[in-house]
Amino acid sequence: MLMADENEILVRTNQGTPGGEWMRRYWQPVALSEELPENGAPLAAKMLGEDLVLFRSESGAVGLLGRRCAHRGADLSLGRLEDGGLRCLYHGWLYGVDGRCLEQPAEPEGSDFKNKIRHRSYPCKELGGIIFTYMGPGEAPVFPLYEPLIAPENHRYAYKVLHECNYLQAHEGEIDPAHLSYLHRRTNQPAWRQRAIKGSDGVQPMAMYRKDAAPRIEVEETDFGVRVYSIRRADDEKIYLRLTNSIFPNVSTIIGPMAGDGYDINWHVPIDDYNHWKYVVIFRRSGPLEARDWKNIHSLRPEMTPNYRLVRNAANNYLQDRESMKNGNFSGLGTNNLPQDAAMVQSPGAIQNRDEEHLGTTDKAIIANRRAFLKAIKQVEAGGEAPHVIRDPAKARVPEIAVISEIVGGSEDWRSYWKKIKRIDDEGYSSAHH
Ligand code: FES
Ligand SMILES: [Fe+2]
Incomplete structure (x- = not known):
């Protein structure tokens, strides 16, 4: 639960509001x-x-x-x-x-x-x-070179989609690894959509989400935001480790369909307090997007209008299909994760009333993230520099932001495992992977 006054600070982003002044620093x-x-x-x-x-x-x-x-x-x-x-x-x-x-x-x-x-x-x-x-005051900060943005053009794809709700609701969905075991569950996935987890002999993330539907969530507050670890039991000796990041002030990185060879980066950008755009860049690290990547990307087309609106919306009850729910589709909201997520984050109403919620163990990341956002807003309000505002061009590459979806040994130090993840601009990377 969040006190109503704290919720107000987090959700309001117009000019002159504490949250709005903070968000304008990036x-x-x-x-x-x-x-x-x-x-x-x-x-x-x-x-x-x-x-x-x-x-x-x-x-x-x-x-x-x-x-x-x-x-x-x-x-x-x-x-x-x-x-x-x-x-x-x-x-x-x-x-x-x-x-x-x-x-x-x-x-x-x-x-x-x-x-x-x-x-x-x-x-x-x-x-x-x-x-x-x-849109902020003073000199614009150094532009952070997030890995998906510097991937060669044929390795990446950018799109956007309207959400009829406050940005924070959707951002909180990005850092909620527990919902993967429920909302997106499908037992009838087409073969082209099934991807193995890196280094796993064919195990798929969906299988892991099903296998352990009560993940252990761990968080770490960092200079850029919050690292969110989710740990699922893979077998007696191994764990399925996932690392997602919440990045100040409305950015997230999630593993997405690339399942380890690249990831998705999202910005949930307020239009006003009641609507926002979700911007996504999806990229493949080791090479150009493949036929199955394009298939995945194009599967979104029937879900969206040419002006970036979702076909499924509250007015048509998100076109929920109760028949499909009997046949392996948990949500009945089609086969694509994006409209499923959008339905869940819009359904509490344009601004979720957070003093009526009941946060559980798996909401650890949501709680840590709100704390970090509130602290950042207060810092700016007090006249300080916002966290993760980069002034030194040498720090533009942000190598401390890494995304993981891997099966690793149970004794592996999951907190520091991200240091082993290579980036697209790491030296020797392309030679090692082609
Ligand atoms: S020039 Fe007169 S309103 Fe724009
Ligand atoms: Fe989701």
């Missing part, structure tokens, strides 16, 4: 690169409660501005891309990607009024198929 996804093709239309984007417009100028530079024109508020997403910037349709004011007003054609010649305008603007950076922005 680079955050604002769109997929595919949403903003060259010569594409400007894109209305709402983020952390702010109405914004994203555009690519003729020269390819990406700008993110306040959506309402500084003159008299017309919607700049209706504007024209020309003359090196974004031009408002109403009276022709032209904005550069940095928010400077470059032209005010209706003002008298020689007027310097335009120099007095500095429209709201945020810096952008494009990496791994995602456009990121920094």
Whole structure:
């Protein structure tokens, strides 16, 4: 259970709220690169409660501005891309990607009024198929080079999906290893979706989740967030070790369908307090995405509309199929994990009332994560630097973030096992794995 006032601190992210000021200290996804093709239309984007417009100028530079024109508020997403910037349709004011007003054609010649305008603007950076922005004060921090983002283009795939609930509910789902034994259980998995755990002679993660449905959860608070270990009995001598990370302020890494050879990274980015985008980058470490990876990725298509909404939603009862529940599908919510997760995290309502919950032993990570988030928010409120804000470019690679899904000896030191995991940019890695 969480006291109502603490819940408020965690779930509110508009400008001026303690949580919102904290979240603005980090680079955050604002769109997929595919949403903003060259010569594409400007894109209305709402983020952390702010109405914004994203555009690519003729020269390819990406700008993110306040959506309402500084003159008299017309919607700049209706504007024209020309003359090196974004031009408002109403009276022709032209904005550069940095928010400077470059032209005010209706003002008298020689007027310097335009120099007095500095429209709201945020810096952008494009990496791994995602456009990121920094909406905080001062100088933007060093961009953290999470492994999925620096994987070669043909090793990775980025997508996003709307969630009609507060970001924290869905983020908490990412660091909840116990639900794997229930929600996603299927005894009729197609063969292409079955993957062996690394180093395991064909054992599948699903088999492990079924075998030990009451995992031991251990947590470790770190500089970047929380490491979440889940330990399941594999046999008398071995354990199935899974390591997931919660990374400040809304990022998580989970093993996903790559089952050890790469993983999923997620950002749950508030649109406002009641809706958010889940951004995902999935990557294969040892090589380009394979046919079965694409099959897996494409299996999401029937679940999503072209504008990144889920077909299953509260209004249609998530298209739950009670017949399939008698035939090996635990949830009756189709065959893909993503809409199943979305249904569970949206179903408590847009903002979960956390003073009515009853946390159990397997919620250890959820508790540790809330504590870490609250501490980080207080730190920023007190005028300090937010944790995991990187200022030294030499620390951009964040090698302390590793993801594990492996069967290891029972005497293995599971706390430090992550140090053995190689990264895509580790020297000698590609030669060793091809
Ligand atoms: S409202 Fe945009 S130029 Fe007048
Ligand atoms: Fe899940």
